[in-house]
Amino acid sequence: MSGICLYCGNEWIPPVSWSSFFTVDLPSYLCPECEALLEPVSGMTCKICSRPLEKLDAQFIAGDCCTDCKRWEEDPEWRGLWQENHSLYVYNEFLKEIISLFKFRGDYCIAKAFSGQIARVAKKMDYDLMVPVPLSKERQYERGFNQSEALLIEAGLKPFHALDRLHGEKQSKKSRRERIHLNQVFQVKAEANIRGKKILLVDDIYTTGSTLRHAAKVLIGAGAKSVSSLTLARG
Numbered sequence: 001m002s003g004i005c006l007y008c009g010n011e012w013i014p015p016v017s018w019s020s021f022f023t024v025d026l027p028s029y030l031c032p033e034c035e036a037l038l039e040p041v042s043g044m045t046c047k048i049c050s051r052p053l054e055k056l057d058a059q060f061i062a063g064d065c066c067t068d069c070k071r072w073e074e075d076p077e078w079r080g081l082w083q084e085n086h087s088l089y090v091y092n093e094f095l096k097e098i099i100s101l102f103k104f105r106g107d108y109c110i111a112k113a114f115s116g117q118i119a120r121v122a123k124k125m126d127y128d129l130m131v132p133v134p135l136s137k138e139r140q141y142e143r144g145f146n147q148s149e150a151l152l153i154e155a156g157l158k159p160f161h162a163l164d165r166l167h168g169e170k171q172s173k174k175s176r177r178e179r180i181h182l183n184q185v186f187q188v189k190a191e192a193n194i195r196g197k198k199i200l201l202v203d204d205i206y207t208t209g210s211t212l213r214h215a216a217k218v219l220i221g222a223g224a225k226s227v228s229s230l231t232l233a234r235g
């Protein structure tokens, strides 16, 4: 059986090992050369946001967290609203390229490349409902799909649509202060019953954590028991 790499289009023959008679290997949609360019998040990471601490300058580390998370947790308005983030890969140049094909060129198939890993990690996490971070209506219309939802569906997981996005995605151009004080961009859908539920938010990239924390705030406000997140990339 051969495979066609979703990224480079090269055909390759997955090696048949003796062990594959006994175990079910994760299906692979990237060739070994492309797969090797992905950098799994590993080593010492911030216990809240899973940012790799080894690459950070000492001034941005506060015990077992990064200083960004410490600042959020020091703010009584945001403290304890969101449990933790788990990211699969470092947002390196290769992953940036893959995600841009996926999001901006509408290459929906790319979601398959991560299906095995997402399913594997989701199995280890404690949650009742998986909630994809929504796009605004305009953005979803432009793109044709929500990339976070695509990651879940391709991994065989069931998305629970608990949130609406009220406006604007372009938060990255604003300063940290502006982002924190920005009006809430999410709203819990009136019909979504999340009371007492453990929510796992799913997004493609964790950048500043602002999006996920804003989402956590409305979910907790609507009665969710806890909110954590799973993201493909850690920026």
Ligand SMILES: [Zn+2]
Residues within 6 Å of the ligand: 005, 006, 007, 008, 009, 010, 030, 031, 032, 033, 034, 035
């Ligand atoms: Zn390839």
Ligand SMILES: [Zn+2]
Residues within 6 Å of the ligand: 046, 047, 048, 049, 050, 051, 065, 066, 067, 068, 069, 070
């Ligand atoms: Zn952190």
